[in-house]
Amino acid sequence: MEPLAWTVGQPREPRADAVRNRLHLLDTAREIIADVGADKLTMDGLAERAELGKGTVFRRFGSRAGIFQALLDDADRGFQESVLAGPPPLGPGATPLERLIAYGRSRFGFMLEHRDIARAALGGTQPLPMDGAVSMSRMHIRMLLGQIGIDGADLDLLAVQLSAALDGPLLLYLSSADLSDGVDRIVLRAGRGWQDLVQRVCRD
Structure with a gap:
């Protein structure tokens, strides 16, 4: 048999x-x-x-939130392509620290450009963190942190904390009053804050 x-x-x-x-x-x-x-x-x-x-x-x-997540994932493909194969400093070719700073700045811009869709995708009907953009952020940030080399740091947890600063939570805390000065101004301020945070975290 x-x-x-x-x-x-x-x-x-x-x-x-x-x-x-x-x-x-x-x-x-x-x-x-x-x-x-x-x-x-x-x-x-x-x-x-x-x-x-x-x-x-x-x-x-x-679900309704699933519609918005699908829309966000669809828009996110172009952003991911820029990260993986675009010009530096967002894409390959710059130092890991330069890429990490550029990633946060660009991610803030992307999320604010799609803020209505991204907010609606956080509908509470799916577990957080969501798949797709959030996990991509975490993996990319973890890779760059490893290349930078930070003595004594828990890089896995640090990547989770930094990715959480980029996706979702920022949109939940921004009010219409915050956006009254214009999205470009918010992107600039958020980018400066991200750069300051990353440089302090990665300081020897």
Whole structure:
């Protein structure tokens, strides 16, 4: 009697219609946000405008916050490409400290540019930290900290603390009054604060 063979297949590719529906829903969500704002986007409204069943929306995203997380992940791909293969100091070619400073400055700018979507993605229906951008920040910061070399530091925990300073929490603490002077000014101030923090942490 031949022994049973356990065959692990490749993960199945999403069906073509599922991929089309997801892209259509994301495009429709962007249209709704552009027309009436992120706070007016609902699961029912998205399904109705996209002319798809509400069950399809739930299968694709799971929750209202899931829609915004998918939108944020989609926008984040370009940012990640700049980090991995773009010009220095954000991309490879600069010193680790220069890259760490540039990463924080650029990440603040990205998150504030997409602040309405990012805030809505923190809907309390998913565990924190979320996948995607947050874990990418943590891994990238951990790599740079290792290259810098900080004697006696718990680099894994330090990477968690620094990544937490970049994603999510800043958006929760910024009020409309904070943004009244303009997003560019907030990005500049946040970038200076990040540089000061990183230089103090990495000081010999």
